[in-house]
Amino acid sequence: MDFEEIVIRTDRLDFPALAVGDGPVVVCWHGFPDHPATFGPLAEHLVAAGRRVVAPFLRGHHPVTADQMTYADSITLAADAAAVAEALSPDAGVDMIGHDIGAGVVARLAGAWPERLRRGVTMAVPPPKALPPILLDPAQQQRFFYLWLFQLPNVAETVLESDRRLIDYLWATWSPGLDPGEHRVRVHELYGDPTLLRNALRIYRGNFDMTLHDPELAALAARTEAPATVPLLVLAGADDGCIPPEHFANAQTGLAPGSSVQVVANAGHFMHLDQPGKVAKAVLDWFSAD
Template structure:
């Protein structure tokens, strides 16, 4: 997919983004360790179906925003998602897909700013309400070893700045058998920039360190973690080595009525690359209703 890079100007931040196609907007938010261009194979199908795909860089994940990440909490990122949606479509809600960290953006945006979301899709991460049970499982704690490593100041930076073998390891275990091809170089370039790497670590540390939470958004925090009032499509990869599909079994308990949870056969964590045609089919069925 040949993307064009643009800048989306919002009242919060100017977001660099990759765009392709014409028609109703589908905003795609990436996760870690990732790059917006990995939405390319999925975007080809969405563009062919008459959609304009907009894939922003997360705050602090592009050189233009490297110095603009004072906070790393999930609510900050969701507020960014709402601002981007408003800038792209001031008078109507937009369709939105979130993968990994991006799934948290879509879920929290749906709960706090539902007027900005027409149809939402989350990929590879279950709803917030199901996370405590998942995190209490020692086997899952082991799979999430990188999250605990990232809490260690200086050590995490040293591990990731020395080389990107950990990034390659996560990709190979999360989507077994996937050859990332040209995306490997893109992802390495992002986390090879110490400024962008530190910003990614701030997101993970923001899960536990309240000093990284924006106090102005604090009154919205409780609302952001409960099920949204609007239905969501939740996708999981059958072969995901980060969060296996069994942790999505109770996902509907954390979702609004009318939501749907789907397991993608033959897909790992990076399902937009593993099975782009099947993911596109399911997504288009969802957003076209």
């Protein structure tokens, strides 16, 4: 898929993004360790269905925004998504897909800025309210070893800056059998930039470090961490080595009525690369539902 790079100008930040196609916009938010271009195989199907795909770089994940990471909390990223949606469609909500960190972005947008979301899809991560219980599972605590590692200043940086083997390991264990191909090069290049890598680590540290939370957005937590009023489609990979599908069993407790939770067969964490056709069908059916 041949993306063009564009800039989405908002009142919060100018966001570099990859874009392709014509028609109603679908905004796609990536996660870690990832790059917007991995939405390419999914975008092929969406563009063929008459949609325009816009995949922004998360704040701090592009050289243009490298120095714009004062705050790195999840609500900051959701506020970014709301600003992007308003810039692309001032008078109506947009369709949106979020993967990994991007899943939290879309879910929290649905909670605090529902008018900016027409239909939303989250992939590979349960909704915010359903996340805390899974942290009590010792097996999941082990799968999240990287999250704990990333809390250690200098140690995490040293591990990831010395080489990118940990990134390759995460990809291999999260989507077993997937060959990232050209995407591996893009991901390595992105996180090969020490500033962008450290920005990604700040997002993980923002889960626990309140100094990374924007105090002006703090009051929104009552809505972003609660079940949203907007129904969402939540997709889990049957073979996900990061968050396995059994941890989506209670996802409905964090979702609005009318939401749907589906498990994608023969897919891991990077399900949009494992099974782009299946994911596209589920997404397009959801977008077209009444």
